[in-house]
Amino acid sequence: MIVDDHPVVRDGLRGMFDGVPDIVVVAEAADGHEALALARSERPDVVLMDLRMPGLDGVGAIERLRADHPRIRVIVLTTYDTDADVTRALAAGAAGYLLKDAPREELHQAVRTAAAGGQVLAASITSLLIGRLTPAPAATPSPRELEVLRLIARGAANKEVARALLISETTVKTHLKHVFAKLGVDNRAAAVVVAMERRLI
Known part of the structure; x- marks a missing residue:
């Protein structure tokens, strides 16, 4: 079944399946309610x-279809590939996510794969998901920032750090702000602990 609110898109998709012996378009719907x-x-x-x-909308329809007809497999076919759209659709139970510029053969194979119980994702969507699952490399404080942190670890106050390094207290605070961001913490004690765990100080 093809579900899209634009008649020209439905006609185009139906045409892409004409003559494919193992795939038959049994219905077309213009919105989620009609699809149900x-x-x-x-x-x-x-x-x-x-x-x-x-x-x-599509996500609402997927949720209802999965609840009422769990055997039906839903492939999202859209022009939108934002992180939020992909996440919502897959969380709702979509078996696949393709973009409307997918070649005819890719659509055919996607339908077959989904019908057989498999998952289908556009290459760009796979890259997006892998990017979300891959942690960003941890940033390392600069040598000057580590000097500040070493003094903090010894119990020095901002004024004492400033005096020892011949910099202003404002500069000390700026260095600490950068350290917190790079180490993923929000206070001095946590910064010292994480830095020691990473053998930075």
């Missing part, structure tokens, strides 16, 4: 679902 009604009567194996539609 047709799912009950037509029992599709796979649904190609747009995200942005009036009334019941």
Whole structure:
């Protein structure tokens, strides 16, 4: 079943499946509510679902379909590839996420894969998800920032650090602010602990 609020898109998608012997378009819906009604009567194996539609949007429709017809597999087919859109769709239970510029053969294979129980993701979506799961490399304080932190670790106050390093207290505070950001902490004690764990001081 094809679900999209633009008739020209539905026509184009239907045409992409014409003549494919193992795939039959059994229904078309213009919004999520119509998709739910047709799912009950037509029992599709796979649904190609747009995200942005009036009334019941794609994510809402996916949630309802997964609850009412858990065997139906839903592939999101959209022009939107933002982090929030991808996350919401997959969390709702989508079996795949493709962009509307996907080649005809990729769409065909995606439908087959989803029908067989597999997951399908556009390459750009896979990269996005991997990027979210890969932690950013930890930043290392500069030598001057570490000098400040070493003195802090010995119990020196900002004024004492400033005097020892011949800098102003404002500069000490700026260095500490940078240290906190780089070490992912929000106070002096935590900065010292993390720096010691990482053998920076």
